[in-house]
Amino acid sequence: MKNPGAAQSHRLVGLLEGALLREARLWKVPVFKNGCIQGADISSSQHKEMILWLGETSRLFQFCPETFALGVCVLNRLLSTVKAQPKYLRCIAFTSLVLAAKINEEDEVIGSVKDLVVRSGCNFSTAEILRMERIILDKLHWDLYTATPVDFIHIFHALLVSDHPHLIPSIGLSSGVGDDSATDLGTLSTEPGHQKRPPGFQAALWTRQVQHCMACHQLWQFKGSTLALAIITLELEVLMADWFSVFTDLLKKVQVDSAEFIHCKEIVDEYLHSLEFSLPANAIYIFDSAQIQEEEEERVWSPRLHLRQHKRGRRGDGEQSDSDEYYDGFRRLYNEEMTAGAEGSAMEGVFDSQQKDISPCPPLHPALN
Amino acid sequence: GSSGSWWFHTLQVRRLRVQRGRRHSDPLGGTNSEDQRPSLQFGAAQSYLSLEKLGEGTYASVYKGISRINGQLVALKVIQIKTEEGVPFTAIREASLLKGLKHANIVLLHDIIHTRDSLTFVFEYVQTDLSQYMTQHPGGLHSQNVRIFMFQLLRGLCYIHSRRILHRDLKPQNLLISYLGELKLADFGLARSKSIPSQTFSSEVVTLWYRPPDVLLGSTEYSTALDMWGAGCIFIEMLQGWPAFPGVSDVFEQLQKIWTVLGVPSEDCWPGVSLLPNYKREWFHQSEPKQFRTVWKRLNQLPYKTEDLIQRMLKVVPTDRISAQDSLQHPYFSTLPLPVMHLRDTASIFKVPGVRLETEVRDIFNPQRKVRPSLLPNTKCW
Numbered sequence: 001m002k003n004p005g006a007a008q009s010h011r012l013v014g015l016l017e018g019a020l021l022r023e024a025r026l027w028k029v030p031v032f033k034n035g036c037i038q039g040a041d042i043s044s045s046q047h048k049e050m051i052l053w054l055g056e057t058s059r060l061f062q063f064c065p066e067t068f069a070l071g072v073c074v075l076n077r078l079l080s081t082v083k084a085q086p087k088y089l090r091c092i093a094f095t096s097l098v099l100a101a102k103i104n105e106e107d108e109v110i111g112s113v114k115d116l117v118v119r120s121g122c123n124f125s126t127a128e129i130l131r132m133e134r135i136i137l138d139k140l141h142w143d144l145y146t147a148t149p150v151d152f153i154h155i156f157h158a159l160l161v162s163d164h165p166h167l168i169p170s171i172g173l174s175s176g177v178g179d180d181s182a183t184d185l186g187t188l189s190t191e192p193g194h195q196k197r198p199p200g201f202q203a204a205l206w207t208r209q210v211q212h213c214m215a216c217h218q219l220w221q222f223k224g225s226t227l228a229l230a231i232i233t234l235e236l237e238v239l240m241a242d243w244f245s246v247f248t249d250l251l252k253k254v255q256v257d258s259a260e261f262i263h264c265k266e267i268v269d270e271y272l273h274s275l276e277f278s279l280p281a282n283a284i285y286i287f288d289s290a291q292i293q294e295e296e297e298e299r300v301w302s303p304r305l306h307l308r309q310h311k312r313g314r315r316g317d318g319e320q321s322d323s324d325e326y327y328d329g330f331r332r333l334y335n336e337e338m339t340a341g342a343e344g345s346a347m348e349g350v351f352d353s354q355q356k357d358i359s360p361c362p363p364l365h366p367a368l369n
Numbered sequence: 370g371s372s373g374s375w376w377f378h379t380l381q382v383r384r385l386r387v388q389r390g391r392r393h394s395d396p397l398g399g400t401n402s403e404d405q406r407p408s409l410q411f412g413a414a415q416s417y418l419s420l421e422k423l424g425e426g427t428y429a430s431v432y433k434g435i436s437r438i439n440g441q442l443v444a445l446k447v448i449q450i451k452t453e454e455g456v457p458f459t460a461i462r463e464a465s466l467l468k469g470l471k472h473a474n475i476v477l478l479h480d481i482i483h484t485r486d487s488l489t490f491v492f493e494y495v496q497t498d499l500s501q502y503m504t505q506h507p508g509g510l511h512s513q514n515v516r517i518f519m520f521q522l523l524r525g526l527c528y529i530h531s532r533r534i535l536h537r538d539l540k541p542q543n544l545l546i547s548y549l550g551e552l553k554l555a556d557f558g559l560a561r562s563k564s565i566p567s568q569t570f571s572s573e574v575v576t577l578w579y580r581p582p583d584v585l586l587g588s589t590e591y592s593t594a595l596d597m598w599g600a601g602c603i604f605i606e607m608l609q610g611w612p613a614f615p616g617v618s619d620v621f622e623q624l625q626k627i628w629t630v631l632g633v634p635s636e637d638c639w640p641g642v643s644l645l646p647n648y649k650r651e652w653f654h655q656s657e658p659k660q661f662r663t664v665w666k667r668l669n670q671l672p673y674k675t676e677d678l679i680q681r682m683l684k685v686v687p688t689d690r691i692s693a694q695d696s697l698q699h700p701y702f703s704t705l706p707l708p709v710m711h712l713r714d715t716a717s718i719f720k721v722p723g724v725r726l727e728t729e730v731r732d733i734f735n736p737q738r739k740v741r742p743s744l745l746p747n748t749k750c751w
Contacts, residue, residue: 011531011694018532022469102458103465113454130455134483137456142481145465 009162016155016253019147020225026146027073027223030080039083044217046086050075050093051215057120058097061111065207067104069148071097072214073224074136077146081139088132091124095132103144149210149224156232156250157203164246167239206231209272216271222264226256230265234272409438411480417491419445428457428558433494436479442494443479450488459558460488466534466557473717474525476545476555492555496548499603500541506729509610509667512675513727514550519604520702520709521552521718526600527693528714529554530593539599540579541606549719550726577623578602578612582634583687585624587646594687597696601682608667608675613683620647631685632658639686674701 030037035044051072058068074096078084084092094117101110110116114126137144160167209231213219219227229250236243251261409416416437423431423444434445448460467478480491499518503510510518522544529536536543536554543556577585581598605613614626624647633652634642642648661676661683662668668676678701681691691699697710706723718724 014531015533098455099461102456102461110458126453130450130452133455134485137461138483141468142461142464143468144461145469 009159012155012159012162013253016159019151019155020254022145022147023223023225026077026143028080029076029220032217032221037079037084040079040085042079042084042086042089046089047079048215048217050089051220053090054093054097055211055215057094060119061097061101061116062109063097063101063105065150065211066148067097067100068211069150069214069224070100070104070144070146072220073146073148074099074140074144076220077140078136090122091128091132092136094120094122094124095129095136098129099133099136099144147224149214149227150207152225152228153206153210153231154203156228157206159250159253160232160246163249167246202235206235212275213268213271216267218267219264219271222260223256225254226261226264227268229254229256230261230268231272233265234269411438412482414482414484414489416480417443417445417482417489428459434491436491444492444494446490446492448488448490450486456483456488460490463557464490469532470529470534472525472528472714473551473712474521474553475528476553495545495551495553495555497546498542498555499544499546499552499607502546503541503607503610505733506731507610507733508731510607511727511729512608512671514729515604515607516702516705517550517718517724517726518544518546518552518607519600520697520705522554522600522603523693523696524712524718525552525554526593526596527697530596530693535593536596536599539596539603541603544603549717551717551719577620578614580623581687582624582627582631582685583645585620585627586642586648588687592687593692594690597682597690597693598687600693601679601690604679604682605665608671609665613665621649627685628652629656630659630661630664631683632656634685674699677701 030040030047032038032044036042037044037047054071054075055068058071071093075093078092078096098110098113098116111119113129117124117126117129206228210224210228213227213231222230232250233243233247236246240246251258417434418437420433420435423433425431429446429448432445432447434443435441436443448457450456464478464481467475476495477493478490479493482489482491497505526536536557538556538558539554543554545553545555547553579599579602581595584595602613614623614630633656636643643650661679668679678691678696678699681699682696684690702709705718706721708721709718709724712718712720
């Protein structure tokens, strides 16, 4: 018998290579010049707004993160292939998401195109969407199935779990990439001494971060593999002392240019940090306690926020007291005391089915819409 | 054949052109050149002649055709576009997945013709499929041919599974067979790339006969093991000449057929099974697992390793099922020439010297052919 761990790792490396090849073949993003997409009148802020809207729409339709990521890849590829007028941008973005859903989602999740248009609150006609669908398929030669940043998050996560089982207590279990051996790893976590965490939890967190980063125009200039690696590396730095060897191991497998990687990582760090403190000053939110239970998993954000904050606190003493207060507030919102005692088993189901809903925010809804 | 795949590679570098009627309304405007030569181009409907209808599927009709560009035979899959929903998701999945798959055991997509009301996929033409082949050669196939077909089926599955793609609709009709005996996986309309975290899948996917017990029980957490069950059923069907778990009306009868052979799974061997939606408690007192050779008699005439491989494929518990990759290493295939294990993805197994189909014992198109009774599968001893 082969060593199952080695076989698993081998399979994952094969999967990674396949994904890198698809990315190399199909990855393309528009070039920005003077704040606009080269050759079109679409500004970077319009583009960003569109991707954020696509993210909201995707969540509204209950599509999985992979579908959102694929939709953004299709949109970016199209914008780099054709000259698009700003007035068609929303229609192009929406159709990109519909196409991604047709590839990724089960048909009962997708619903009818007409229904999606209505739910999105847009006033496109179905004919417009279908005409756009034809244009996108033709321009991209029907070659839509690329490797997205979200795919890379999951592959890297599975590689980490497979190659460095000692990381399991810190980064959780396999996200399902290696279905066959996932159960083997699963049994590991029940051994005494291992801190229980819901499977897929860390991967879901990173997925959420990568989704945020995809809306940042400085960041989507980087390939999905580079972006995913940057996000994971930032986390590893916080979580473990010997992160560097683990990181170089991944870096070798991805063969990313190291200067580009470092640049990407710096921007990711800044960007995610800016998001953590970017609650709009004048926004009024109503705390919706009815939702807190069904969206319990959202508190997975707090440990990370906490860790990052401590790290930063050490850097800049001035922030320390403010941030403690800030996090006390968060802790209460997230009901952290309860989390500490929560058992993985009770939460597994929640995570499996609802990891796409993880949000950096507690369940709040705007006072007025 | 082999020249076909080279031809396809050169095709890929050419730009796909689609004629567009109303240029003025193109919202992306300005990127088209004006030369509209009527010459034969890829992506243009007039480049193909339709010859005869080959079949009707759930969302498409398939015609035999000929390419006016290079004279090759092609299969034209004509898909109706519903005015409300646009291109069916099955078509988008099939095309976008096939675009990335280049393998000797996966059907080749040559071209796509996309107009306002219809969509045509141009595939390589493959003479027959496994269902027709088994109809032509009833009573079970030659054991060597079964081995060659199974090897190719598993090779194709290994290739797609390594890319996290599930076929999800394996059945003899979807396995195309060339005159040489090359087997190609076709009809990826229900396939999808399994996005990496385990997602919930629709359970209404696989044709009932080839559907694994976990999916029949209502589990939606399925993976590559789904296709392995289907492959195991097809294995039996090729040997026996009839389906392994045939034709019943609903999920429960289908499960009953499976339990009759494999026994009812218990919580001990499959933790959580009794929680699956279609699980019934009254099953518990029922049948014990049977030896496969007592159910499928052809196995009595074959070496034990045949039964062993089938047993590893038809495991009730999905996580116990052998993977496509491991199955290719099974001793059952050790009688094939060694180079079959080291083929390039795009190289056919028939490139290896010594690999060829044997003449089937029965052939309904050549009933006159004299066959010594001793060669018939049922009387043959190994």
